[in-house]
Amino acid sequence: MSDRRQNPPTVRLRRLAAELGRLRSTANLTREDVNEQTGINAATLYRIEKARARPQKRTLLALMELYGASEAQRADLLAVQGGSHDQGWLRPYHSELPEEYTAYIGFEAEARTVRNYESLFIPGLAQTERYARAVIKGVLPTASQKEVDQRVQARIERQGVLAKPNPLQLWAIMDEAAVRRMVGGREVMREQARHLVRLAEEPQVTFQLIPFGKGAHAGMTGSFVHMDFPDAQDPELVYVDTPAGDLFLESETEIRRYKSMFEHLQAVALGPNDSAELLDSVWQAA
Template sequence: MREKEEMTGIAPLSSPKRQPPTVRLRRLAAELRRLREEAGLTQAEVTEKTDLNLATLYRIETAKTKPQLRTLNALLDLYNATGSRRADLVALQKEAKQRGWLHSFEASLPDQYTALIGLEAEAEQAINYESLFIPGLLQTEDYIRAMICGVRPAATDEEIENRVSARLQRQALLEGDTPLHLWAILDEAALLRQVGGVSVMRAQLKHLTQQARRPHITVQVIPFSAGAHPGMPGSFIALKFAEDDFDVVYIDSMAGDLFLEKESDIEMYNHMCQHLRAIALSPADTAALLASLSEDH
């Protein structure tokens, strides 16, 4: 059906929900784009030097399709990719269809959100800035449920429970021998909003305080006294996969979720992260603030 649509330009009247790309397919696509750019080639020049057409190359580089092994080898030959880098990309191609626990939730969650979960699962580090919510990986179950009910008043009980379960599954990233290193920065407003009521917020603040003591989790709060700051327009998650700058930035908004992968965008958010960490309370002062707010509750 998809091939017919591409040939005729006529979309089918209805079709099943397209599965989002796996994290491995997204990483393969990103690496192939990076290799092409390092080789100084445009997409048009690649199509001239290979048997690929422009549409196929576009779909490969945007993770909309998995390249066949012979196609991947042709691209790697053109880009002069050798050694471990080539071997890693071939391995990604073979594993590109693999899905984890998220598979059971894909039909009920937005594509971009499931893509975030997949990327997050393979990241080494994450910075999560939130202006109005407690960061998702640090939320209690009661807070999650109250937040989803408030933000999505038309959601069914099943949709709510699916989202609650998916978020709790995400939090497993903070456990185990090699947990995700999380740097959570949140505006003071997120601590004062009574999501779920007093008892829910009391438990949430206690949980946040406990999590902030763990060696792989850093929590900082930007106090109201800091005034206007670069994070006020909205929340984001910056994911890092290796010992370099962040590779992907995820933005959640009412207009839709968005992934930023351009070098200029990544650089801008790296600078923003540095600025937000600088104006926020230190982790020690944040712990003192959390303790004070817990007592107030």
């Protein structure tokens, strides 16, 4: 894949896009209205409001003037615009990873809290290297060794967010199927189970398991990740990995729906201590 592809959006770029869309809506202006009054192309404005393009400073100034932004709003948006291109989390080889995945890595690196439900896999932030390699080889049977190595490296590097000075808060819920599936063999799964138990002792990590005996539950429709960010003004995000492609959901309705779903899963799942005991019974003594 060409390294000249469009860089994935950053949290700041999403915030800038959301604020400009909100200001335009408050001003009761259509994109065509903005085009007529500023000369900014409607298609360009659409890309800006969808976080697909970073506005130049003169464009941002023209939009804020038209929308009647306050001095405080102007100062805030100019500060956000100045840092919206910052992608220090990118590694040189990331340009060869799928664009949606590099976008996800970037959002995760900037998140305050990740709430992850998995129905079939151990969450990526909790995977051992051997488990990750076995999963990637199984899910991507046609991938080259180089592609597998890059994805494994990216997955292990991602886990650094749990050990940084202000660590990411991870709340992961898994269906029992995720910990019972034999991925990579018995020794790999024993190692993975021990790693999960150790990780769950960290104050920034919470694990829960939903046992088979609970029957049908809200997570059976598929896995998802909900993220929020240190600045309350940065829009929350839901990520859904589907066979048809990765989705980033941002509307208030979608965010509420997935937050409610996660709350239902928290209620139906075993508590952290009972979850650790179930995990131990499955693999530690196997």
